[in-house]
Amino acid sequence: MSIRLHNIGKHFGSGRQRTQALEPVNLDIHDGELVGLLGPSGSGKTTLLRIIAGLEHADPDGGARILFGERDVTNVHVRDRRIGFVFQHYALFRHMTVFDNVAFGLTVMPRRNRPTSGEIRARVHRLLEMVQLEQLAHRYPAQLSGGQQQRVSLARALALRPDVLLLDEPFGALDAKVRQDLRRWLRHLHDELGFTSLFVTHDQEEALELSDRVAVMSNGRIEQIDTPDAVYRSPANHFVFEFLGDVNHLEGEVRDGTLTCGEARLSVELPDGSEELLLRPHEVRLAEAPTPEAHLPVTVTAISPVGAEVRVELTADWLGEPWLATVRHADYERLGLSRGQRLYAIPRRWHRFPDASPAPALSPLARAA
């Protein structure tokens, strides 16, 4: 089921209390797609999700329309939109067993649509099997872990065979390992059952790992919507770049093709003036000597060799905030990295987002790559 949003804007309150939660948004979600709404607190993610669900109404002016496939659901009640919901705070019925929680939506259907009790039993068992909770069917929510409760919520949301599944910070309250498992598991279910899903998160990693496409939001606006790879590698603007990962800043004055900041110097093909360059940690190489293009002396202040790469914190008099470089374990050993060591940072590439420039600029190095 595709979802098409046309001119969905939202204000709350009136008079001086009136605030704009969403600027008019247009968005097309394809049939079977898993889309992540990613943004900081207050950026409008939940408001957009609630409008799609029918729990909130878009501003009526401006011709707001919501289509599920060919069906115009703009004025359709939440009950009739055929949506499954999963929220962060597991709203399971505490006095019902796992089985009854999952079966609930089916048992309260109008008699003419309601499956027989045998069919309900079979469907609930199948769902519990899929979320691997069959053994716990007779437990109560209080007897489950957070991750298990969230799996029950998912099974319950899927029991009514929704066309669209909406998830609001579904794994927000869980610890890192459980989140990781649930993400994989949601992706798997999504692919197996083929519904269309939209989920809200403020966790970059979660959005990038789970989504077919990510919509990055700030201040009630969709700043960019694209595949995880594209939003990460080709961010549309400064905000998206900063929000999607660790960033190192290099601010200085450019004169005659050289950016200078204290004792640091970098050759850049830019006109004279003040500049701010941005670099991801993996775009910073560490070396024992400067190059003709880059003279950026740094001191190693912390090393974290945990994970696939080594994270190295760097400081210098010319830096306001420490830099973070990620280096391969082989390079870590080759350089014999230790705290207090003095090295040179060599940018592999850099990015800049001059104000009001719609397209990001990349370093010549990156353009060549």
Ligand SMILES: Nc1ncnc2c1ncn2[C@@H]1O[C@H](COP(=O)(O)OP(=O)(O)OP(=O)(O)O)[C@@H](O)[C@H]1O
């Ligand atoms: N019922 C409401 N009345 C007034 N303002 C509201 C209401 N709901 C949301 N807002 C405002 O709308 C803006 C967007 O809120 P929304 O909850 O959609 O953001 P969000 O991105 O989901 O944030 P979070 O990640 O913190 O949940 C915020 O400025 C919020 O204060």
